Every structure is written in structure tokens, then in C-alpha cells.
Amino acid sequence: MSVALSDDIQNKQRIRIKRLMMGFAAYVVCGTIVWLYFLTNQTEHTSTAEIAIATAFSLVVQATFYFMIKSGANLKFKDPSLTIQQMIPGFLWVTYLLSITQSVRGIVLVFYFVILMFGIFRLTARQYLALSVLALSGYGIVIAHDISTNAPQFNLTLNLVQLAVLAILLIWFSYFGHEVHDLRNENKIKKAQLIRKHMEIERQRDEIHRTNNELQVVLSKLSTQAITDELTGLANRRHFVDCLQPYIEQAKDSSEFSICLLDLDHFKQINDRYGHNAGDLVLQRFADTAKQCLRKNDLLARYGGEEFILFLPRADKYAAMECAERIRAEFSKIIFEELPDSPSFTLSVGVTIFSPKSDHMKSENLISRADAALYNAKKRGRNQVVLAEPAFKHHFAA
Numbered sequence: 001m002s003v004a005l006s007d008d009i010q011n012k013q014r015i016r017i018k019r020l021m022m023g024f025a026a027y028v029v030c031g032t033i034v035w036l037y038f039l040t041n042q043t044e045h046t047s048t049a050e051i052a053i054a055t056a057f058s059l060v061v062q063a064t065f066y067f068m069i070k071s072g073a074n075l076k077f078k079d080p081s082l083t084i085q086q087m088i089p090g091f092l093w094v095t096y097l098l099s100i101t102q103s104v105r106g107i108v109l110v111f112y113f114v115i116l117m118f119g120i121f122r123l124t125a126r127q128y129l130a131l132s133v134l135a136l137s138g139y140g141i142v143i144a145h146d147i148s149t150n151a152p153q154f155n156l157t158l159n160l161v162q163l164a165v166l167a168i169l170l171i172w173f174s175y176f177g178h179e180v181h182d183l184r185n186e187n188k189i190k191k192a193q194l195i196r197k198h199m200e201i202e203r204q205r206d207e208i209h210r211t212n213n214e215l216q217v218v219l220s221k222l223s224t225q226a227i228t229d230e231l232t233g234l235a236n237r238r239h240f241v242d243c244l245q246p247y248i249e250q251a252k253d254s255s256e257f258s259i260c261l262l263d264l265d266h267f268k269q270i271n272d273r274y275g276h277n278a279g280d281l282v283l284q285r286f287a288d289t290a291k292q293c294l295r296k297n298d299l300l301a302r303y304g305g306e307e308f309i310l311f312l313p314r315a316d317k318y319a320a321m322e323c324a325e326r327i328r329a330e331f332s333k334i335i336f337e338e339l340p341d342s343p344s345f346t347l348s349v350g351v352t353i354f355s356p357k358s359d360h361m362k363s364e365n366l367i368s369r370a371d372a373a374l375y376n377a378k379k380r381g382r383n384q385v386v387l388a389e390p391a392f393k394h395h396f397a398a
């Protein structure tokens with residue numbers, strides 16, 4: 001019969017065969033001892049047939065168990081290791097040896113304990129006691145048989161002493177086996193508890209990991225919020241200044257970067273005429289449009305209200321003016337169809353280039369120069385880009 005067994009069961013089956021082989025070795029050792037006594041004429045009344053029967057019995061028993069385990073038939077039993085099932089024939093075998101080896105019974109009695117050793121981890125106290133009763137009854141029957149048949153050289157006293165010693169040792173062994181069995185069970189429980197604890201720790205570790213990830217997400221959201229303007233999604237003023245300062249400290253000449261201040265024209269009127277929500281919409285649309293006009297490394301931020309600030313790295317005055325003009329022109333082209341009369345709006349820009357001499361490594365100086373240029377753009381009629389004085393007087397006008 002071939003049975004498809006899981007790896008775990010196959011592994012256990014291998015261990016069971018190994019245990020059976022150890023049992024077989026015990027049979028061989030005990031059998032050899034009896035043969036030795038027999039061959040050296042220490043067991044005068046033992047016949048060759050009797051000793052051959054004992055040997056054949058042990059071989060048949062072991063072969064039967066071997067095939068049971070190999071075929072998987074043992075798996076149908078409550079204890080697939082067949083501990084008690086293997087011990088009972090062993091006890092019968094020892095009892096038979098006792099009956100045929102009268103003069104060396106003291107030695108053969110020890111074989112009971114060799115067999116009992118095999119159950120040390122598995123048998124309960126009750127099973128030990130049952131086996132003890134079996135052994136004592138067996139030996140008792142042997143003694144009774146010897147008395148009834150008036151066996152030659154039978155020493156009743158010696159046999160009764162041996163029976164008593166066997167009883168004491170069996171009781172002690174049952175107690176000892178019970179203790180070992182309990183210890184093993186305790187270990188099993190502790191092992192199960194350890195596994196449960198380990199699993200709980202794993203679960204808690206996963207939980208911490210998950211919470212940590214969630215925290216990271218919240219933190220990253222918070223840090224993004226801290227540097228972002230909620231309405232337009234652009235960088236906020238604080239973040240802009242933080243980014244600008246290191247550039248100012250490292251920049252060496254005026255071609256390094258430029259700054260633009262952009263302010264929507266008459267924005268108050270937009271709010272007053274169309275409402276605050278419409279004003280918000282214009283601000284958002286401006287942000288989207290301006291972003292389209294910029295390079296990847298340019299930084300546009302909301303400076304406050306309807307005012308925006310633009311950082312243009314590696315942009316000289318021509319490049320900066322051109323960029324600001326592009327934004328101005330694109331924004332003025334937008335028609336706000338969602339507002340009554342589909343209006344369009346304008347903006348003014350003040351541009352300044354970085355000046356190592358006059359900025360003294362301070363962003364305030366640079367920004368106030370751009371602000372002055374913006375003021376000029378407003379004064380000159382709005383909707384235009386003006387470069388800060390005194391660097392360059394030219395300005396683009398619509």
C-alpha cells in the first residue's frame with residue numbers, strides 16, 4: 001500500500017523506524033546473552049528448540065512492526081509509535097525466556113527493564129502499572145508452573161525473593177516513568193507557551209511596523225503641509241526663504257540667479273466684484289499657468305495674499321525678464337469663462353538679479369529690491385515687468 005505522506009509525517013515515520021531498530025538491537029543483545037548461557041551450558045534444562053522458538057518469536061515480532069510502519073498501517077493507531085503494542089510482545093518474550101532459563105532468571109529479569117526503557121517518554125503511570133502487573137503475573141505463572149511440574153533444581157525461596165524484588169523495582173520504575181512522563185508534558189506545554197509568546201511578539205512587531213509606517217505617512221504629510229500653501233499647492237513664504245538663503249550664501253556673481261515678485265492687478269476688485277471664491281479661483285489658475293512657464297529647478301512660492309515670488313537659478317537679467325514676461329503674457333490670455341462676462345486679468349512683476357555687493361548675503365535686501373521694481377510696475381500702469389534699479393532700466397510693457 002503506498003500512502004502519500006506529508007514531509008512531517010514522513011519524518012516521524014523515519015524516527016519510528018529508528019526506534020524500532022533500537023528495539024531490535026535490544027532483542028539482539030538480550031538474545032545473545034541467553035544464547036551465551038545456553039552454549040556454555042549454564043541453562044542445563046533448556047532445549048535448542050525452546051531457544052530457537054524464542055529467537056524466531058523476536059524476529060517475527062520485529063519484522064511485523066517493521067512492515068506495519070513501512071506500510072503506514074501504524075498511522076491508524078492512537079499512538080502511531082505503537083509503544084505499548086511493541087512492549088507487550090517484548091514482555092511475553094521475556095516471560096517465555098524466564099520459563100526456559102531457570103538457573104539464570106536473575107539476569108533475564110533485567111530484560112523487563114530494558115523493555116520498559118522504551119516507554120520512558122510515552123507511557124503514563126497507569127500503562128506502566130499495567131505492564132508491571134503483566135510482568136509480575138507472567139513471572140508468577142512461571143513460578144506456579146515450576147512448582148506444579150516439580151521442576152528440577154527449582155529454588156522456591158530464591159524465586160519468591162526475585163518476584164518481590166521485581167515487584168519493588170517495577171513499582172519504582174512506574175513512579176520514575178510517571179515523573180519523566182510529567183516532565184515531558186510540562187516541557188511540551190512550555191514549548192507551546194513559548195511558541196504562542198513568540199507569535200504574539202511577532203504580531204506586536206508587525207503592529208509596531210504598521211503604526212510606524214502610518215506615522216511616517218502622517219509625518220511626511222505634515223512636513224509637506226508645513227512648506228506648502230494650501231490654496232495653490234505652491235511652496236509657502238517660509239519654505240521659499242529657507243531655500244533661497246543657502247543660494248545667497250554660496251552665490252558669487254550676478255549671473256547666479258534672479259528673483260521676481262509677481263502681484264495680480266486690482267485683485268481687491270476681483271474679490272469685490274465676483275466674490276472671494278472667484279478670487280481663490282484666479283489665484284489657483286495663476287499658480288497653474290505660471291508653473292507651466294517654468295523650468296524644473298525654478299521655485300515659485302506664494303509670498304502672501306495675491307503676491308507671488310519666483311526664484312530662477314542660473315538666470316541672468318535677460319533670462320529672468322523673459323521668463324517673467326512669459327508668465328505675464330500667459331496669465332493675461334486666460335479667459336475666466338466660469339465668471340460673469342468671462343473676464344481676464346493681469347499682473348505686474350518686479351525682477352531683480354542677485355548682487356553680491358549690495359545684498360550682503362541677506363534675502364531681505366534682494367526681495368526688497370524686487371519689491372521696489374514691482375512698485376514701479378504698478379506705478380507705471382500695471383500689467384508689465386520691470387527690472388530693479390539701478391541694474392537695468394529697460395522694461396517690457398504690454
Ligand SMILES: Nc1nc2c(ncn2[C@@H]2O[C@H](COP(=O)(O)OP(=O)(O)OP(=O)(O)O)[C@@H](O)[C@H]2O)c(=O)[nH]1
Nearest residue numbers: 263264265266267268269271276277279280305306
Ligand atoms: N480671494 C482671496 N483674496 C485674497 C487672499 N489673500 C488676500 N486676498 C485679497 O487680496 C486683496 C489684495 O488687495 P490689495 O493689496 O489692495 O491689492 P490690489 O487690489 O491687487 O491692488 P494692486 O496690487 O495695487 O493692483 C485684498 O482684498 C485681500 O483680501 C486669498 O487667499 N483669497
